[in-house]
Amino acid sequence: MKYVDAAQVQKKMGTRLLANKLAKNLFFLSTLFGLIVLVILIYRVVAQSIGWIDADFIFNKLSTDPEKAGIMGAILGTLWLMAVVAPVTMVLGVGTAIYLEEYAKKSRLQGFIQTNISNLAGVPSVVFGILGLTVFARALDLGSVVLAGGLTMALLVLPVVVVASQEAIRAVPQYLREASYGMGATKWQTIKNIVLPASLPGILTGVILALSRAIGETAPLVVIGIPALLIPLPDGVLDKFTILPVQVYYWTTDSALVAEYANLAAATIVILLIVLFAMNSVAILIRNKFQKRF
């Protein structure tokens, strides 16, 4: 007497194979959905921006006249913002990651810090805006300048950098540290000469991804009070400024008054997307180039 009844197996075969096919198609459709939305989005934006992106648009200052308006101010503002966010997150983020991975003993406190860094990553960006407004813009009396915005954005993306750096540091094999300690190197010498160089690609990837998130955020800067007015081009961290997504936000809001503002917003989005895609590509390139080193 066999336990597996061939007739029974035959009878169920059809449904099994059907379910198999269904599963495959279902998952393919899920993937397709995201892709389709992205394509529609890009198509709409690009279609609206056609004819609006030219050298004048990029190099002109902001103007109420749609024909003369350009985004030089927002581009410079974005660059200045990155100039503040990059070093601040790099120092704080990598510092935190080194502490947590190399120094902190596995304890409850360490677990608590770790959990809260993850929690911090889940805090809505507008809340960071309120923090920036109270602490940097008001309490430190910086006003709505690049430094205040940059510090706020740095806090916002800090968890991303911390987590990415931690993963990169953790990926450095223990035997490399042992080899260094084994020759009488101190902990700091080992971190500086062995751990950091080996984890740098991973850390850089994290920093670039964090930066691209920072320059795509709108809410915190709107809360801090980035002006929608015509301001001079920023040339320092203590100048008032605007960045590309904030520019998009204001042009979209005002498109009820001047219809062409919608086209300007679309054109700005295209530029922003190009910048973001480029930054993400660099991050991926770095990751691929240095993968599998151990």
Place this chain on the structure above:
Amino acid sequence: MAVLTMTETKGKLAEEQEFSQAEKKIVYGTKDLNLWYGGDQALKNINLDIYENEVTAIIGPSGCGKSTYIKTLNRMVELIPVVRVSGEILYRERNILDRSYKVEDLRTNVGMVFQKPNPFPKSIYENVAYGPKIHGIRDKKILNEIVEKSLRGAAIWDEVKDRLNENAYGLSGGQQQRLCIARALAIEPDVILMDEPTSALDPISTLKVEELVQELKKDISIIIVTHNMQQAARISDRTAFFLNGEVVEYTNTNSIFSNPSDKRTEDYITGRFG
């Protein structure tokens, strides 16, 4: 005249060597060493003297504490957070388990070669220059000399001299391990600890490392953990047999292999367990 002085000195040296042969100096003295990983005792009452310019082999089955012991000798074992130690380890008559003994100082005198070749992801040159650099040597000329001397010392100079700036990961496993030995030699250590240095190598590379160990013991004391008994018999002067965290037998290699005094040693070396 000069020639005469030379021969005179040589004669004296030979005399001195003979004398030291008779009364060898102790490099490492272990007294009542106990070690726990959390609640598990890994080493029990170890008493062991290790002599200068000898190769001391530590053999025993897996989990007998031989690796733990060798890692205690340069306090590498402290990297594991739950470790507790009692007793004394005297290195050149100073207790290294003493709080005031700086572990960096100890490891500058006691080099280590690990089970798996672990060169840094840097050039061959940078690997060897790493130790001297962290100890503050910046002079290019001196570094170059150290690198050459160490690579020659590890019998790998001829194989790598034309590609010192290439990444060490391009070397074969056996070459990498000899590079790691060169790296350890670069800090001019007094002792080298080897934790199963050939277990990841092919027979030819193993042979090369073994020959190297013979060569090195002229200047350096070597302590080698191995689970290969033939290797212990081939290269060591003294052998300690560890079992369940205890030293069962410790004597010169010839007698332990030809005439073990403990039944358990005999069972192990004749392959009845382990």
